Amino acid sequence: MATIKQIADKAGVSPTTVSNVLHGNIGKVSPSTLLHVKAILKSENYTPNMGAIMLARNNSRIIGVIMFMEPRRDETVLEDPFSSTIMGAMEAEIRKHGYFMMIHTTSDEAEVVRLAGTWRLGGLVLVWVPATTSRVIRENINRPVVFVDSYFDDDGIGYHNIGLDDEQGGYEIARHLLTKGNTSMTFLANDTVAIGADHARFNGCCRAFSERGLSLSESRYMPISKDSVERRRFYHRVAGDLASFGTLVFSADYYAAEAMMYLQDNGIHVPEDISITGFDDNVFSRIVRPGLTTVHQDVYGKGQAAISMLMKLIKGETITECDVRLPVRLIVRGSVRDRSAG
Amino acid sequence: MATIKQIADKAGVSPTTVSNVLHGNIGKVSPSTLLHVKAILKSENYTPNMGAIMLARNNSRIIGVIMFMEPRRDETVLEDPFSSTIMGAMEAEIRKHGYFMMIHTTSDEAEVVRLAGTWRLGGLVLVWVPATTSRVIRENINRPVVFVDSYFDDDGIGYHNIGLDDEQGGYEIARHLLTKGNTSMTFLANDTVAIGADHARFNGCCRAFSERGLSLSESRYMPISKDSVERRRFYHRVAGDLASFGTLVFSADYYAAEAMMYLQDNGIHVPEDISITGFDDNVFSRIVRPGLTTVHQDVYGKGQAAISMLMKLIKGETITECDVRLPVRLIVRGSVRDRSAG
């Protein structure tokens, strides 16, 4: 563990010179000493001490990535490729920029504030932050922060978010259903929060219905349970009363695929007896039969965009757009029945 | 950002006393000052500076979790629930112990050594380390290290690994096939390394065949491509020559499910025309029809076990068992044809 001072001694120069070499302040070092110091740096295998750097600069090269969720075991989240894909994208991007990724799961905003302080985080990425807590965080963290898939209850001033055009996604799914002659649907939401992606998607559905002069009652918005046994019970209920649910519009491919399997196992045919749609266009929508009609989103790109924006923020670049909405794309497979004339 | 010194000033004591309170050295502080200092600590919202702690103690509370793989985009890995499940387990466990998790992806051992140094890591978890590089790492890192699903080319001295009873898993799958009268198989491996989980599983298959007086040629071990287009081509080849492949014994549910879908889409019936088995017992084996006969492993438990062992190492406890092999369990579903008499 060679230190700068040791390197300086070996090279016969001062620590400052070594530091200048290290930081590429080439203008301040003569070419010959530069080469000399560089050689010693390599031969001594110099490894910087991040603790010292943090202390001196009051800033670390750590990006804190915080997943906002109950910090307990949740099979659904762990098995959904969303989290691993976006994590993988962020990790790669953070590494490319010479930063390091620290991961933390919580649903407590104070914990996030503490984390940012103790580690002097270079920046934070906050995933799935509920509207109510996002404000607290913004007010208590004076470091670059980028939100992902978060919604806010105030008008977009002073925050940066990488989201999805959820409303449009819901709209496209619903319009597709209507085009195919399916005028009844139930929206199966991932979460219950009042302001968030799920509601935006549902609102999109409502818009499509409105355009047709139809309306979609708020009672058609149903949160689905995180508990697999309860979900099973729900699917059972659906199986016994297909007509009243109409098309099952899931807000996640994972649940849509699960439901499809359950219903098929109980002798119900998709899409003949019931139509099902998903959201995400991930592996689950491709692995079931019939393939799921769903809405595509580029999760990997979302992770890249988040880090890219965070890096700009860290560099002090000004950013005009503060709430990016990545585009969605309807993917038609075979899980929706065509009841239209033809 | 209150510092110890500031707290000390406010409390009218010395920094040392505050430090003692912070570290629970209650024997060295009078009850009254203890309470007093604690109150100020809380009211001032004291936040430790990890940089300073790292510097002073020459050790951080960061656990480095390193995934050994080519650090480039790999859909397969990102979509497989293995990585997100084990990550989730480790994150929860690390947090519970008051540590922090830093994630890094690489296939370069020198990078790992550097990381351990610059961050004065409290410990490391290395996942999927090839036999050839594990030695280099052990020789160059003087911190607690726990390997996960790694194999070694020397006899197990001086390392700690949480693995799986891969050989037994392969054995149970093959024995099941033989019991059902399927005497021909091809093993589809995830990787090509000579020493590793895949070969152990294949060896298990060989053992089962031996017991029956049959043999399994090394040519029956086939690595499967990471590229989805190439895989597709492979499945196509299989479809055209079912008999010569025999049962398709995949080393991952993900691929098994994918292959099953492809074959079914091409009019091939599973298990009537061909039998398929998986490995892992994850969501993919449950979501396809017929369900995949597979080998169960407790991935979440694997992550917990790794951190639990690492924490013991960090505390300096001596550990007797150094290469833990978690148990496997055969899960019979419907993807293997019964050709036996009955």
Add this chain to the structure above:
DNA sequence: CTGTTAGCGCATTCAA
């Protein structure tokens, strides 16, 4: 172009 120096916040040893 190069060197000196004063902190950054905390742990720890030694005095009191």
Add this chain to the structure above:
DNA sequence: TTGAATGCGCTAACAG
């Protein structure tokens, strides 16, 4: 039971 002093390795301002 409490406090003063030192050093961890590095940065950055300043002096030469």
